[in-house]
Amino acid sequence: MSMFHQLMVKPWVTDQGKIDDLYAGGASSGLAKKLALKVFLAVVAVLFMLLVIAYGGRMAYEDWRPAPQLRLLWANTFVLILSSVALQWAQYSVRRGQMDAMRVGLLAAGAFTVVFLFGQVLAWRQLGAMVYFDVTNPAIGFFYLITGVHGLHLMGGLVAWGRTVAKVWGDFDVTKIRQSVELCTVYWHFLLLVWLVLFGLLFTGNNLDLLLKLCGIR
């Protein structure tokens, strides 16, 4: 029953007993975790949305000095896509019961993620060494802040990933592992999506600038 229909129910009418069957009740831990992840991702989405809006709002000022573009970010983006692909592969394999392939997928995803994080740190250092570098320039500050927050989320993901990897050797409960892999996959895809938006809007030729101009704000 859709949320809308649920809200239209009249719980006080005489034959209210009938609506009992529509809600089965009971907390299945699997569903609960999935839902919790979704709610959490909504919170994270708001966090990044606010950062993008703050960036855009600041950009609308006259004195905006864009940060230099880093080519390394393209490579990093590519690596992050690979890590998502690898997890997708792990999920595909675990659903088909191919445990070796799943392990490969998981490990590859972790490795790519670590490479991505390294790449980001490298990008930080590249920017730090440039003549443009000036902490008081908001564009530069935002770059470090936003990439940093995104990186922290990936590191949090790596913790969950590590706990999953630790369990996939020897005997294990396949349904549980399958669920962990699925949750990791959702999380990684989400952070990839966030990164693509951040990268596309903010760190490649300032597409946000274009948007602001289209909306007549800048």
Add this chain to the structure above:
Amino acid sequence: MDYVAHDASAYAPPAEVEEMELYHPKTFVGKYIWSQDAKIIAVQYAVTAIGIGLVALVLSWLMRLQLAFPNSFSFIDPSNYLQFVTQHGMIMVIYLLTALFLGGFGNYLIPLMVGARDMVFPYVNMVSYWVYLSAVLLLIASFFVPGGPTGAGWTLYPPQAILQGTPGATWGIILMLVSLALFIVGFTMGGLNYVVTVLQARTRGMTLMRMPLTIWGIFTATILALLAFPALLVSAIMMLLDATLGTSFFMPAIVSMGQQGGHAGGSPVLFQHLFWFFGHPEVYIVALPAFGIVSDLISVHARKNIFGYRMMVWAIVAIGGLSFVVWAHHMYVSGMNPYFGFFFATTTLIIAVPTAIKVYNWILTLWHGNIRLTVPMMFAIGFIFTFINGGLTGLFLGNVTVDVPLSDTMFVVAHFHMVMAIAPILVVFGAIYHWYPKITGRMLNDSLGKIHFWVTFVGSYAIYYPMHYLGFAGVPRRYYAIEGTNFIPESAQSLNVAITVAALIVGAFQVVFLYNLLWSYFRGKPSGGNPWNATTLEWQTPDTPPKHGNFGATLPVVYRWAYDYSVPGAEQDFIPQNVPPGEVTRSSART
């Protein structure tokens, strides 16, 4: 109307409900300290919140003393005063009310009222409390660092929050920001739990529209908090970076005391937008649980179903949604585009519609009710008065032209204390008097409760009613002293003395309440399982106080909404939610 004769066995066959695995601690420490039982966590939250709230109460006395008797206290200098204002406001709003409503009442009531054994992630729930506690400890620590706590106002506006010259600009502000960040992390852990428990762990038959309004209020407030706190988190992190690493998110280029500061290019208004994007929903994070609880108190103690249940639910949801598009009404004097002002004034007035619906429905619930003036009921009715009062001045302030002259005066202070300080606190008291018997198995003392109510209620009016006039007269807020300001009449000073006397009396009288809590715990009249003859599930537990796991061997099955009071034809004037239609005893006098 043949309301109760039904055979529901056909409707509700026994369900295959997956049982929740509970963690069973064996030691005292595992049971009461590192507890994973939502009921214990709730008490931990509540005790901590009330404890730190008492600190904020004492700070309010110090402010009032200074305002009434300037130049009499050597230990209150202008910077102390600002620190008191700031810490009082911050503690009351975040560390007391938010934590108490969501962490305290949320943890206690959600699992019990929806018929769950516990929160869905008990471990995360436990961690949530300990993170909250460390946030509180950091806040307390800031009183003891060099320079003391921050005195930037609870709004922490940059640039002054981190400029030398503002009290606590070196250490205090940093501890404040870190403490807030911790609070948000802890809350998010708890909040995920509350949302998922309400959506996933309701017992069989507990449809969304059979949930008591208390749960609707807490649930919606939690969603608001989950979506609003990120804005505070982002602004706290950005300000921390400005203060420590010299970035310029919020800090413009400033020449201060003849010296060029190290910042350039930041935007202070950006902070204001972020802060109020959190700050306004925060008002409703505190108000919505209060709305929900009050609805239930009124219904139970007037022995009537709540008037317009569906409308009440929709109003809660609508208020929640609207509260995200009114934030800039706190920024009318920040120099924004007049069209923005127009937009935000309009949304602000629109939000009054669902709010007014709720008020009407409470009053219509009371109308012709079988009102029992128990202590919880008195507090609930007190809330309605206070809330209407504060809501009306809110309508004034929502209009740009009225707000501009009144902005930053005592009128604002009076308004927000009525609507978001006194009103929710009255609900907190009412709720404690109402649920204390379930938590401890004993009733709170009635006479002490009534005295407590009257002094608090009348006293709060004595404090805040005159304060509106001070505002009209132009007395500014956050001012250490107002002497020598010739547009303010002499009599303002006498009024200030009267207000302070009332504030001291009200504050001191809370001792009666604390004494009652303690005394009744040992000596109170045993309450039995359902002293108020209420319908909701928390009153139907096999044990009082409920044991770990809440409901004994089997979970209850819900057959009806939470408001079957005074049902025609039923023998008792209430039918608990878990009584099947076939088992309702009919009164012999039925026609």
